[in-house]
Amino acid sequence: MLHPLSVCGTIGPMSTSPGAPALGIRATARREVTARIRAEGRRQLASEGAAGLSLRAIARELGMVSSAVYRYVPSRDALLTELILESYSALADVAEAANASVPDQDDLEARWRAVWRAIRGWAFAHPHDYALLYGSPVPGYRAPQDTVAPASRVTGSFAALLVPLATAGGSVPVPVAVPESLSASLESTRAFVGEGVPDDLLLRGLMAWAGMFGAISFELFGQYEGAFADRDTYFDYVIDQWFVLLGGPPA
Amino acid sequence: MLHPLSVCGTIGPMSTSPGAPALGIRATARREVTARIRAEGRRQLASEGAAGLSLRAIARELGMVSSAVYRYVPSRDALLTELILESYSALADVAEAANASVPDQDDLEARWRAVWRAIRGWAFAHPHDYALLYGSPVPGYRAPQDTVAPASRVTGSFAALLVPLATAGGSVPVPVAVPESLSASLESTRAFVGEGVPDDLLLRGLMAWAGMFGAISFELFGQYEGAFADRDTYFDYVIDQWFVLLGGPPA
DNA sequence: TGTACATCAGTGAACGCGCGTTCACTGATGTAC
């Protein structure tokens, strides 16, 4: 119930950064409205999930007629894709920022903890976005190829820790022999993570990846219901265990 | 496009087990149709997911008018709940059967492998059912309390292995000190699993639980896309690793 | 054994809802001369 242009005069032109090519009033308004549509879509995604994302509802909320949204967005699915991409990027940003925020970058355990706490924190702050990225696929919606790159940015933020772990931490405790056929099929993962990571660490890294996200999903989707009360402590414990199981050096 | 009663005469009365109180023709027909409705619902769930479960579509497929379904099912959500319960039970059956099928019940590793392979196999045979149980919650649908018991039957099928592991396997390798507050909040889990399982094994069991389901979900929901080719071998490797990390005795 | 009544499966129409998307239109904003 808000006219799309109602506060345009106060926010729109003011927010034009100096130095950027001056935008006409139309281009400015277009930016405004586009941003508003995405924001409202984001709100719907957050409160009702992907199935609740509706162009009609967005239009309603923004005080415009449903067909007007099509001036800004080609279709519902296109908007959904954009929002998914945004979410991946947001999560990747959060994870990377957490990693960078550790003062002593040689403290691998601190970085490991920071990254995973940040990911879990984001998941709980944006449960529906998380479900969209790491939960069951949305029925009737096929993620386009564009999602692969942003998705791997998230993965990369902790995969990057495997190389220093390999050089600093010695070897993986309790190693299990890696079958040859499995070792052979790991090329792309090896390339993604970087040189110098032995197969058993690589594989345990994959396990940790699935294990951490599994723990977040279980917590978020209710599978852990009633299993333990102290969830923050549990999660920290899981983080620490994985660090040890990956051969992380003691602090 | 099938009349609900069309094959009633051939299947219905024949399937009455001898010894059971003879059912009237009406009661038999009712059973038939109810079963058919559930079967069709199951089919829709399997092919389109929970969002695609529609009473109207069921009626259509069964050749009856949409309102007729309400003679058999109180509402769409009630049917969904029933199907979810059925799915939990089906998965639990599969897991328990796999466990029981191991000839030498003292071979814990064989049982561990059998259970997890069975669970993964079921997940891939019924991806939408799996998503319903272990994926993101269905929007607008709140699982009633009735789901807790069948869900824990699945969990129980591998939790039952922790007690023999504790007595046979010595101790968890690379143990990590358990914070006191965490240990204190594990009562219900401890009660569920049974006596004699130390805290660190209990916690690593929870991690294994989340880790295994996380691996299945990642594989099924496409997160592992491109990470490795040899998926069966990878999963077996993960199963074996977890067995070792839980302190399982060498074969 | 036969009749009167109760039960209940299935019908067909309707209510009210929400959705994505298209289309011809008005009127304001921008641009070229």
Place this chain on the structure above:
DNA sequence: TGTACATCAGTGAACGCGCGTTCACTGATGTAC
């Protein structure tokens, strides 16, 4: 600087879809006397 034209945001009506659920009804099956 002023006018003619092009662009484009937003309108309002419509199409066609599918859904869950209710309700008064018909007619067959079952049951009590």
